[in-house]
Amino acid sequence: MHNASLISNDFMDLVYAGRCDAESMALSNITGKIVLCNAPAEAKSTPSTVALWEAFKHTSGNGAKGLIFAQHTTNLLEGLAGIEHIMPCVLVDFEIAQRIISYGNSAGSPVVKFSPTITVVGDGVLSPRVASFSSRGPSPSFPGILKPDIAAPGVAILAAQGGSYAFKSGTSMAVPHVSAVTALLKSVHPDWTPAMIKSAIVTTASVTDRFGMPIQADAVPRKLADPFDFGGGHMNPDRAVDPGLVYDLDAKEYNKFFNCTIGLVDGCGSYQLNLNLPSIAVPDLKNQVTVWRTVTNVGPMDATYQAVVEAPAGVVVSVEPSVISFTADGSRSTTFRMTFTAKQRVQGGYTFGSLTWFDQSSHSVRIPIAVRTVIQDFIADTS
Structure with missing residues (x-):
């Protein structure tokens, strides 16, 4: 009421x-x-x-x-x-x-008869969950880049307004949360690039609530959230400060991407797929596609990580190498490839999965994956 x-x-x-x-x-x-x-x-x-x-x-x-x-x-x-x-x-x-x-x-x-509103706090509240008005993917202009990147608190946030305070909702409320976490990470890791900070936030995000249940998304009707709802998940600042591995990206690569957007570079579809982002989106899997990524070790100097794949439905996924190791006197970065193979020839919709690198201790480096199988270009499943 x-x-x-x-x-x-x-x-x-x-x-x-x-x-x-x-x-x-x-x-x-x-x-x-x-x-x-x-x-x-x-x-x-x-x-x-x-x-x-x-x-x-x-x-x-x-x-x-x-x-x-x-x-x-x-x-x-x-x-x-x-x-x-x-x-x-x-x-x-x-x-x-x-x-x-x-x-x-x-x-x-x-x-x-109406009765006064009941306020529920603590474990009785279903949170976090994605707001109904939150922006969703995929990106129609650049489907090879998974959006959104991350989810953050943005509903009924107590915010300054004029000389007082008010509850506000929307991107304007979520952005300050992400900005604050970014500033904190930069203070702890002043040598990290913006891409490394973004990667740390995305790869350590949570896809479950406090009870270990999948995060839900308010929609029509409510559903289980997927990467087009929350990207990597709901950000977790405590885990982001020590991600173990990061997906770094030279700022010059963004210039190349910009040139793609204005038509100055050919082969942009492949370039988008292999941009070293902490996510993978394959919008046009006909038979087989290979995607390359590079991870940089920012954790213990001596570490070994094992790849664990949650394959999108209808897709076979392989990772090579599936085990990567770092030593004190070796390179801090290593490159791997993921191959996606369609199990069925259909003009289908997106299905979702993930790739997670686990070490022997506490690091779990997860990126979201979105794949859509198609038969041929410019054919839509509109029936």
């Missing part, structure tokens, strides 16, 4: 008004009543924020005293800011809405 002070403790009549559009309002007497708006069939085509405000406009304009709005689980609480001083509003998922509808059908005169 939002803003419980606006209503009394008395039960009020409940009306189910379907989509709560103008037509539904014309068929319902909602004056002085609480209205349930539930339109699951339209949820995938109409954003929740738009549907909520349309429902609010029609219900408040027809004299309703409160609104129960059914939606897929998304981050909508801040969207209630303009409603809270006009009428109380409760957000529920479609399953709870159906239970309310069943109650209404069985009761002769259904009634409802």
Whole structure:
């Protein structure tokens, strides 16, 4: 419930008004009543924020005293800011809405009472999870580069606003978290390049929550998050300070990439695949593709790492060499190749996996992988 002070403790009549559009309002007497708006069939085509405000406009304009709005689980609480001083509003998922509808059908005169909001903290909160409004991959312009890179806290963050504070959400809230971690890593490792810092953040990120369960992503409906939702995962500053291995990249390589973007260099597709990023995206696997990467040891001088692959569905993946070793008097960097082979000839969608380098101690260096099998270029699976 939002803003419980606006209503009394008395039960009020409940009306189910379907989509709560103008037509539904014309068929319902909602004056002085609480209205349930539930339109699951339209949820995938109409954003929740738009549907909520349309429902609010029609219900408040027809004299309703409160609104129960059914939606897929998304981050909508801040969207209630303009409603809270006009009428109380409760957000529920479609399953709870159906239970309310069943109650209404069985009761002769259904009634409802709003109670104050309950705040849940600690282990009872499903977090981290990816916000519904978060930017998703793949990149249509450069599908050979996996985006996003990383996920960071960006929902309901207490932020400075004017001479006070307010809860804000979005990229503007997530970026300061990443920037702060970047600054801390630079203070600990002043000789690291920007690419090394980025790699440390991406390769040590978490893809599970505090219970060891996969991170979820608010969507339509909620789903398990994948690299197009969170890149390497949810950043973990404590692990990022000691990543073991990093994927370094000379700044000049970015200049070459820029030249690709403006058409000054040929063969950009292959160049994107082999840019030494802490991720791999293969957007057009027809038969077989080989991708090269180089890792640099920033951990103990004497170390051996074993490759562990989680292959994307429908793809066979090999790593050569699968074991890499570093010594005090040897090179700090080594190059390996990954070969991706399609198991079936289809015009398919993306599937996801990962490559993780493990040493004998505490280092686990993980990069996300996204692969899409295709039959031929410029043929889309649109059916």
